[in-house]
Amino acid sequence: MVSELPQAAPDASPSAPPVIEVAGLVKRYGNFVAVDGIDLSVAEGEIFGILGPNGAGKTTTLEMIEGLRQPDAGEIRVAGFDAISQSEQVRRVIGVQLQTTALFDYLTAAELIELFAGLYNVDGSPERVNALLDMVGLREKRSARVDELSGGQRQRLSIALALVNQPRVAFLDEPTTGLDPAARRDLWQTIRDVRASGTTVVLTTHHMEEAEVLCDRVAIMDRGRIIACDTPQGLIRSLGTAATIQASFVGGSLPAHALRALPGVTDSTSRDSQLELRTRDVQQSLVALLDLASRAGVTLADLRSAQPSLEDVFLALTGRQYENEETAEAEQPAPAKRLRRR
Amino acid sequence: MRPLLVMIKANLKMAVRNRAALFWNLVFPALFIIIFGVVFGGNEGINITVGITGESPALRDATVQAMEQTDAITVKTGPVESELQALRDGDRDVVIVFGSQPEQGQPPVELYYDETDGPNAQVAVGVVRQILLTVAQEEDPLQIAQTPVAGEDISFIDFFVPGVLAMALMNSGVIGLSTAFVAYRERGILRRIKVTPFPLTSFITARVVSQVIVAVAQALILVGLAKVLFGLKIRGNLLLILIAILIGALAFLAIGFAIAAVSRNVEVAASYSNLITFPMLFLSGVFFSLDSAPAWLRPISKVLPLSYLVDALREPMTRGQGLDAIWLDLLILLATLVVCLAVAVRFFRWEARSS
Incomplete structure (x- = not known):
């Protein structure tokens, strides 16, 4: 099954073996099938986006790959390790930003990075801490406590923590949700910098525009299935x-x-x-x-x-208009309004 | 080893910076010691009114004489009935009734004190005993119709500090740990740890070690404060007292973990914690001995873990007792630890229950 995957994902570079291979992944909650038999292949060095409306199964998929949830069926390999039987090895080579920014109180940005470097038992020297803060543009917030940071700054810090162990793959779950447009654009640049530093990035988003401008390849998810997977241009060209x-x-x-x-x-x-x-x-x-x-x-x-945009692709594939997610996110702060495509 | 140490260091940093926890763990018990210490007095300045009555004039008069020489004691004498009435009216702290002189040896002595008088009565009884024993020491052993106490006079603060220490250990263990841990789960910090190679067992170990370090620091500060301000005397073996502190701290941490495991959110954890700690605060002999409590109340105190920690601290600290006096306390605290850990492991969850 796994050996067939490279053919299933024609855009994956044939020279480098995929860093993530997922086959036949299923997750059920009672009668509800959250993830319904998906196959994925992520190449080393790409920014891979999983795009879909809320409830499509993006986060569940990501969390199964990260080892946070047990799949009901399917195979997952990350950097050559089996995600279920070798989860310890997998955790060493991945970096994770969860959907909710989970940070310890009462610690400063630098102290948090130091702590996580310690937990991974990797370099946590002041130089390394500064380099990570530079990468996410938080150098001047070095000594600020977590509760003194804005939402966008916490997201950045959370990304820095996901990079502490110089992971092969960084998983970012809706990294820009809740950010205002300017902060979102800044974060896109940060994500590009992360990729430039040699880390493969897998992110989820429900913003069509974000997937289109940021991701090298996009898997469009709907109702637990991947309904299309290609470069944004390829997806649009397919129309x-x-x-x-x-x-x-x-x-x-x-x-x-x-x-x-x-x-x-x-x-x-x-x-x-x-x-x-x-x-x-x-x-x-x-x-x-x-x-x-x-x-x-x-x-x-x-x-x-x-x-034409990915919204047109979604419309063509599902026959449904892509939902305006902001109505589903009434709890989001006002500046989180999505940039409308004109 | 480095991940564990780094986590412990971070925990300690957070503990010191958490003002609310610092208040409950340190300032609150310190205020207790200061307020109660000032109100009920330290080792100096106690004034006790003692009524002396009964037969056996020889010993009685010797006692009156000895007590009159003590500044802290005002002596009253009179018939048995009127002295006891004065005690009931609150005009006496202790009444000593000497029994009839036997053929040989000392007459029996009965001490009456007002059990509603709380800590003051404890102090007064302690002082009176001490003097009685001194007066009678050249004669045959004196029989006092009360449980024997240590030969030294016990001041209120000596009695009180072990109780406050036990209370502080309970609060930081139960309330502090359960709410912090549930908050970690609610805010996804446990899941964040789960995706690192740092094992949960290490995370919990780090938490326990740092809480124990905090508990010992707490004990040192509170004891030091009581010593400097009110002349606290510690009579027992320091190592034994430290062991009691450690076992007590662990037992209450385990209770905290058990509450964290079964609580859906921080509010629920705080409610459970208060529900458990509040009765213990008053029914475990923290502020006054329950020896004289109504009979129906005593069995309740016997099922409260704090009773055993109070006893395990008070026996060595206040009365200078050894392991033989508190081994059962320690055993019961260890049993509490095991049971609560089992509950915690059974019901542990990484993730907040989705609503």
Whole structure:
């Protein structure tokens, strides 16, 4: 089963063996199947995102790989170790940030890093502590106690703790949830830095935009299953649409069949002086559309083109609109509002 | 070894920085010692009113004479009935009734004291005994119709400090540990530890070791305070007292772990802890001896672990007794430890119950 995995994940680099291999993973709670037989393969050095709405099974999946939950079926290998029978070895080579930021009170940022270095029995020298604080941008908060840190700073500290043992893989469970847009962007950069330092990153998120701009590959999870797994570009490309071009027009008519004949266009609608084109090649189609309009003496207004997003992928795969997660997160503080894609 | 030591060090750091815990573990018992010490007096400045009555004039008059020479004692004499009435009215602390002179040896002596007078009566009885024994020492052994006490005079503070020490050990063990541990579980810190290579057993060991270090420091500070301010006298073997402190601290930590294991959240843990510690505070002889408590109350005190810790500390500290006087106390505390640990292990959970 496990040996078949590289074929199951075509984008995994064939040269490096996957650092995580998951096959047939199942977790049930009573009659509820939280994780319904998933296969995963994560290559060394990538930022791998597990994307899905709340309740899709992302955290359960992550926590089974981390060894926090016992799977009901399936196999998990992390860095060559069996996650169930060799959990001790696995814990030594992974770093974990849990969904809830769990930090001891009454300790400073530097003391916490020192403590965790001690628990892993790895280098906890002031130089090492400073290097980790630098990596997550908390150097000036070195002597601040945990309760003096903002939510974003705690998340960063929590990530620093996940890196104390220079792990092969760092698991970050919804690292940006509850952060304001600026803090979220800062954290993305931190995560890229982590990967640049040689650590594979596996993260969960329910933010489509985050998965799209941050992750090398994304597994879209819904109702306990992985419904797609590829690079964000690959997922979007699989829709067969590069972009949507929309415009209103005055002074004539642009028949749908003429629009559909434009180069690159895969589909078109034209109604009440509104047109919409789906295209594989936005530049080619746009040039041809402008040419067509000027020859027909038509004036185009409100011309705009939009890239399809992972939301469109989710819609195409599930037939459901991707939920606005903020309604499900009423307890989140106000600055946590998600950046709307325009 | 390094992970364990690092964890212990961090625990101690957190203990010192936790102001609320510091208050309950140190300031609160220290205030008890200071307030009670000031109110009921230290070794100096006690004033006891003793009524002396009964037959056997020789010994009686010698006692009156000896007591009148003591500044701390005011002597009253009169018929038996009126002296006992004065005791009931609160005008006497102790009444000594001498029995009829036998053919040989000393007459029997009965001591009456007001059991509602609490610590004062304990002190007064101690002082009176001491003087009686001194007066009668050249004669045949004196028979006093009370349980014998140590030959030295026991001041209130000597009686009180072991009780407060036991209370402090109980509070930090039960309330401190259970709420802290449940908070660790609720906030996901236990899960965070679980994904490191640091084993749970080490995490708990580190917690226990640091709590025991805190307990010993607590004992040293409280005893030192009582010694400096009120002239506390410790009579027994220091090693034995230390052993009693250690076993007591461990037993109450185990109770704390058991509560943590069965409590859903911090509020529940705090409720259980208070439910368990509050009765013990008053029914375990912390503030006054239960020797004179109503008969129906005594069995209750016998099932409270704190009674045994109070006894295990008071016998050596106050009365200078050895292991033979407290081995049963220590055994019962160890049994408490084992039972509570079993409960804790049985019901232990890494994760907060999801609501």
